[in-house]
Amino acid sequence: MWFLLFFLYILGYLVTQSKGGNTNEKIRHAMCFLFCVIPVFFAGFFIMILLFIIEKINKVHQFSSVQKMYNFLGHLWLGALTYLGFTWSGVRFQLLDGEGNSLSLESWREKCVENRTTISFSNHCDTELDGMPFWFLNLTNFPWSYTSTAMVKKEFKYLVPLGGIISYIGSVFLDRQLEQDKLKIKNWLNTILTEFPQPLFMGFFPEGTRNNPERLAEGQRYAKEQGYPVMNHLLVPRTGGFHLIVQHLRQEAYCPEFQEVKCFKGRYPIEEFCDFTLHYSPVPNKLLPWVKGDFDCKVCTLVLDSIDITEMPVDRDDFGVWLRELWTKKDKLKEDLSKGKYAHKKTISTFSIHLFLAMAACQLFTCLLFNVLGTFVWLFGFSFWLSRSTLVSYFVYSYSTILFDEIVHSGRR
Numbered sequence: 001m002w003f004l005l006f007f008l009y010i011l012g013y014l015v016t017q018s019k020g021g022n023t024n025e026k027i028r029h030a031m032c033f034l035f036c037v038i039p040v041f042f043a044g045f046f047i048m049i050l051l052f053i054i055e056k057i058n059k060v061h062q063f064s065s066v067q068k069m070y071n072f073l074g075h076l077w078l079g080a081l082t083y084l085g086f087t088w089s090g091v092r093f094q095l096l097d098g099e100g101n102s103l104s105l106e107s108w109r110e111k112c113v114e115n116r117t118t119i120s121f122s123n124h125c126d127t128e129l130d131g132m133p134f135w136f137l138n139l140t141n142f143p144w145s146y147t148s149t150a151m152v153k154k155e156f157k158y159l160v161p162l163g164g165i166i167s168y169i170g171s172v173f174l175d176r177q178l179e180q181d182k183l184k185i186k187n188w189l190n191t192i193l194t195e196f197p198q199p200l201f202m203g204f205f206p207e208g209t210r211n212n213p214e215r216l217a218e219g220q221r222y223a224k225e226q227g228y229p230v231m232n233h234l235l236v237p238r239t240g241g242f243h244l245i246v247q248h249l250r251q252e253a254y255c256p257e258f259q260e261v262k263c264f265k266g267r268y269p270i271e272e273f274c275d276f277t278l279h280y281s282p283v284p285n286k287l288l289p290w291v292k293g294d295f296d297c298k299v300c301t302l303v304l305d306s307i308d309i310t311e312m313p314v315d316r317d318d319f320g321v322w323l324r325e326l327w328t329k330k331d332k333l334k335e336d337l338s339k340g341k342y343a344h345k346k347t348i349s350t351f352s353i354h355l356f357l358a359m360a361a362c363q364l365f366t367c368l369l370f371n372v373l374g375t376f377v378w379l380f381g382f383s384f385w386l387s388r389s390t391l392v393s394y395f396v397y398s399y400s401t402i403l404f405d406e407i408v409h410s411g412r413r
Contacts (some may be wrong), residue, residue: 004230007025008028009209036359038366039365042370043363043365044160044365046159046368046369047076047166048160048165050073051070051073051164052194054070068145070170071144071146071148071169074166075135077117078166078358079144079354079355080114080355081135081351081359082135083140083210083352083358084359086300086350087356089353092296092350093133093300093349094342096345097303098303098304098305100341100342100345105137105348111137111331112141112201117199118199118201118305119270119274120134120274121203121206122275122277124207124209124235124275125214125330127210127277133300136355139227139357140352144354146199146200147192147196147200148201149166149169149171149192149200149203151172151188151203152172154172154174157173162192172242176208176209178240178244186191186244190252206238206241206323207236208238210213216234216235219235219236223236229324232331232334233335236327236347243319243320247314254330271308271406272306272307272309273307274305274307275304275314275330276303276305277301277305277337278302279303279338280299283367309344
């Protein structure tokens with residue numbers, strides 16, 4: 001009874017507050033909040049508890065595969081988050097090469113398997129969720145025990161439960177001040193490249209911050225003052241951190257440019273970087289539409305190009321010139337993407353059995369969490385109803401996801 005009243009209250013509130021759209025769309029928003037957003041949120045806390053317990057046990061028993069455990073649980077939650085952001089909202093995915101030709105997900109898998117260690121960088125867009133396309137790309141291609149790390153600003157560390165989970169899977173939090181971050185970046189690279197499971201995917205955004213109209217205007221003024229190329233869509237990239245990464249890879253023989261090495265501590269050498277240009281069409285809304293499952297984006301495009309590490313200048317000033325020239329080319333590509341130059345190219349559905357199962361697991365974790373809380377706290381006495389109802393709702397949710405993807409979002413394809 002308590003759960004029924006709670007359900008009707010939330011459902012009624014969301015339907016009455018939802019602006020625009022037909023009744024089916026409003027009901028879909030309510031279902032997303034109750035049966036997707038709530039499980040993902042609470043499952044994140046449940047997984048954090050599991051990770052903490054594993055960490056404490058590992059200090060005593062020293063498991064050889066503990067990082068694979070961290071990676072699996074962390075990627076499971078990120079998979080559910082991606083399912084919520086992309087699949088439920090009906091976002092289509094487009095992967096192109098530098099010439100504008102369509103690429104398959106299999107071609108990306110083959111490239112990563114061949115390289116074993118993949119270091120990538122990308123431009124930022126005006127959204128907090130720029131990491132999601134890369135989660136989709138990797139979580140649908142590799143076992144969840146693989147390594148996926150990133151350099152992120154320290155504010156993410158306090159974003160619960162996301163910050164804790166990405167910390168366990170190997171991400172590093174930066175102050176975005178080179179002198180303060182220099183040693184941290186070097187130690188992070190050494191640890192990731194020698195100790196973490198492969199395939200290994202590392203990513204970062206050289207611009208260092210999200211791209212919004214205010215920052216773009218500031219970046220254009222700064223470019224004019226410094227005599228740099230003025231871009232219409234992208235921010236001026238920061239040189240220091242990127243150059244530090246490349247030079248450290250060279251000095252520590254993780255790449256074969258200056259020393260005759262075939263591998264380092266059993267690892268394959270790093271010979272190239274993956275250059276991604278990220279574009280949303282249209283640019284998605286902020287985080288709020290997530291609670292309604294309405295990520296306002298029709299197509300997410302990633303343009304992939306490869307840059308040999310020998311093409312990157314050694315001198316920092318020369319490196320800065322090279323990087324800004326590269327960003328100018330990416331700005332032109334963003335212009336073409338904005339005008340729909342590649343809109344006719346193939347897009348693929350973001351529905352994946354991997355992400356589907358990740359959301360199912362989060363439903364189950366939420367049931368377990370509420371049952372535990374209901375055992376010790378009288379306030380959660382209705383957890384019996386909630387946990388059983390979420391199990392039933394999972395099947396309703398699964399069916400409605402496919403149904404709405406075909407019917408409600410048919411116009412987005």
